[in-house]
Amino acid sequence: MLHRHALSLSIGVGLTSACLLFVEPLAAADHDPWPSTKVGEPTPKVEGMPPELAKRLANFDDLDFRVYTGQQWEDLHKSHAKDITVHYPDGHTTKGIPDHIKELEFMWTFAPDNRITEHPVRFGTADAEWTAVMGFLDGTFTKPMTLADGTVIQPTGKTYHLPMATLGRWNKEGMMDEEYLFWDNATLMTQIGVGK
Known part of the structure; x- marks a missing residue:
């Protein structure tokens, strides 16, 4: 008992x-310690957030909202180290800014309105070595998509709203040395009307 x-x-x-x-x-x-951000809005100031982390998260907002969305590749060096290693969802990697740009440019070949307009989740470590940011890729499939094997997929006119995430490792100079990108290509293909 x-x-x-x-x-x-x-x-x-x-x-x-x-x-x-x-x-x-x-x-x-x-008192949301990790507020979301949107394009066109000022980066929120968060009480108690280490200044270096706040700076890197603001840099990342600028990276996605202005540099990536506007394809302003000449400013990629403001967030990316010259010899950055980038890991992609399919498992391959690139080394250096030029090869990373070649990978990124593909999205605009079939969706000229490709963009990132919000970061609903953004946080990092207190020492600012790591940041984690989740956003959405938005666009419309209006141009032919040419795959790596030469296959051409004709546009469907459908839109996509694709969740994606980036884990970034930053060096002492405030640049990302390593970047891990995550999104689901199968979801993208389904949303634009070419997947099962």
């Missing part, structure tokens, strides 16, 4: 603790 009461007490304490764990984040959500 004593074991049953002790077990009941343990379960009760455990459930109470779990409830408190859920209440704590909800209360903290009122």
